Amino acid sequence: MTVTADTNQHYDLDPDIFGQFLDPLRKYSSALYTSDTDTLEQAQRTKLRFVADRLGLRGGERLLDVGCGWGSLILFMAEEFGCDTLGISPAPRQHEYIAEQAAARGVAERVHTRVGHFEQLDLPHRSVDAVTLLGSIVHMPDLGEVFRRARAVLRRGGTLYVSESCFRNASARTAFDSRGGTEFVREDIFGWGDLRPLSDLVTAAEDAGFSIIAVDDLTDHYRRTIDDWIANVYASADRIDAHGPGLAAKLRHYLEIANAGWGYTTKHYALTCRNAR
Template identity: 55%
Template sequence: MTTTDTHTGARPAPPEGRDGGLALPPEEARQATNEHYELPSEVFMAFLDERVKYSSALYLTPGATLEEAQTAKLHFVAERLGLRGGECLLDVGCGWGSLTLFMAQEYGCEVTGVTPSTPQAEYVREQALRLRIADRVHIRVGSYSDLDIDGRYDAATMLGSIVHMPDRVAVLRKAYASLRREGRLYLSESCFRSAEVYREFASRPGTRHVTETIFGFADMVPFSQLIEAAESAGFSLERLDDLTAHYHRTIEEWERRAQANRERIEAAAPGMAEPLVRYLRTANAGWGYTSKHYALTAAKSRLGPKAAV
């Protein structure tokens, strides 16, 4: 059983691991994280877009709706991965299935989604049946670190999921092993803007409200640590995209919808509306000051990106 601080309800901060991250067994991290992700789907439907996509959108025009921006983001991920149609894709931390279902439906990919949450898995399977793409969608339930994943994939995605996994190097080595030669990885994550800021702000109350009270476990590190972990896993780095402004606008819209739908959120999960709104405000207040949101594209290639001819 995980103990809590009797005064604040927050978990004591776990010790640091060898790479500067938090040392926590993957199963304990999974159980802690599921306290958030196993909330009723109605909570997330009350403030996310119609695909229930719980990560940054991509606003290509000033007047774009959240739904349009989330669709643009999914096409952006497909472009970064070089998808042309029919590929075999691994979606680590598939959430409510937005990317898994989109790539199967729009690009004809065979997609394996991984989630630690049984309610999420059931939801994605139901949606795959509804969309008549169940033959192309396979959902694995459990901690990614503990699952047997073969090496047949053309591409892998991790959108906002590695923050919940204590051993980043091991996770990225596993992703590397799951890819065929020249396979690509798309990884996006919110992070502290520098190691100095990480040391200063990681234990502050606002940060711990997000990483522990809301998410159960999340180790939001400087992106340089994720780049180092990707390189240690064997990946060749291809691109780095700064999506901070897009995530700021995404969360603004999430907060607007959460405020407008407080009654729906409370009906689904009593007592959740206020912490959720506080989380969204805290997250948005830090962009550019303490935090950034980057996307990394990397390849399983010793030679790196091919030159244009």
């Protein structure tokens, strides 16, 4: 199976649309809440520090973010940890936005991006200390190739962090992969996406030569994250619809589908792996 589009119609929408319902960092993946009073922005910053901790960042590392979205992770790691970062995404609008933000924050020399698909780009072997994939591996058809390439670019002792929504198990995938809600997300939102059970990710990581050093269940945090996004879509519906009639309702429908299955058909995990040899 091959990637069905050069870019992803959802992620190449006008950046302003995402600014209406995401946090100010425009981080489009699960946050991490530490109290009932955490705001979405606080929880997203906590999540980025959690990722840095899982990666063992101390400052100045070389970091590759695959599926970098609107740059929240690479901008944060460049600002907070002085990392030399590279983000990969097939969506041109995301790169334009990241370049503007990096310049505005004074970290342009530490924030770089490349347009394209990770599986197709030529990247130097053993060139980075850490690799991250936050909610991006779902769009990559060949798990084995992704994990092999991630290991190839990591130095010995480097760390890979993958967070992804997964079917709860293989039987749930069989039962729900062709349901209407799943098809709506795949065809009308993403263009291509394939949720797998966690066991598929673990097997692919181990087969590529990684050692698994941590698995974190972030399901409840993603449910709360999406609740916050849905509230923001309701509050900003008129501004979102200015980009296209009915866009806010379509976006709410997608987010509500995503939140309906947590713990029943779907889970959200963070998998941390070490390139130990």
